[in-house]
Amino acid sequence: MAKGKYEQWLTEEGLLQLEAWARNGLTDEQIAANIGCACSTLYDWKGKYSEISEALKRGKDIVDIQVENALLKRALGYTYIETTQERVDDYDPHTGLKTGSHMEVTKTVTKEVQPDTTAQIFWLKNRKPDTWRDKRDVGIEGTLNTNNPFADLSTEDLKKLINHD
Structure with a gap:
């Protein structure tokens, strides 16, 4: 298959090859290199030709599901x-x-x-971040009352106090 021509990647054979590369874990940059085009060109093709975008998505979805299943299996033992x-x-x-x-x-x-606690932590932090993430967003409402004995003094009064001490 000649490289770099989008028409050839819209054929049944071309779409299967794109899906296979995505399923094998290749990044868009690596797939573009295999095609013989710039990564920006592949992004353009994905925007213009839904067949290319869908083939890459199908390939990546399969691997994502396999990894999720493996992580869950490891977390549970x-x-x-x-x-x-x-x-x-x-x-x-x-x-x-x-x-x-x-x-x-x-x-x-x-x-x-045995169940792997690292896999469990990773799973929970990503699946239930409001409950399990380390960083918490805490908001404080209200006013802060302080007892400042110098609050009513002017700058001139404060300078006099400093110079006399």
């Missing part, structure tokens, strides 16, 4: 089954000669990954 296999030699029962080998399961263990 999970179990998995680990199997160990070993190569076992096969022998002919009549001749006793080796005829080959095969993999045989020798151990199956259920393992548990």
Whole structure:
């Protein structure tokens, strides 16, 4: 596919390629480089041709969902089954000669990954920022009353007090 011509990226093949690049995690800058155009050109194309914009969005949405699911799984913890296999030699029962080998399961263990507090904190700070963010916006209302014994003195009076002390 020739690079740099928007028409070629509006074909079914071109749109699939754009979606695949986005799904593989490439940035718009990297995709533009693959196309053979400036990033600003790709942005123009996204604005003019909804097919290009939608293909890139579809690709990025898939990866975003996968990452969200992985983060949630890590935050909550999970179990998995680990199997160990070993190569076992096969022998002919009549001749006793080796005829080959095969993999045989020798151990199956259920393992548990504990919930990850860092993933939990990250999730909560982003999903419920009003409750979990570190920085709080606090507003203060009302007036501040101070007892200033010099409030009624003029500048001239204040200078006299300073010079006499």
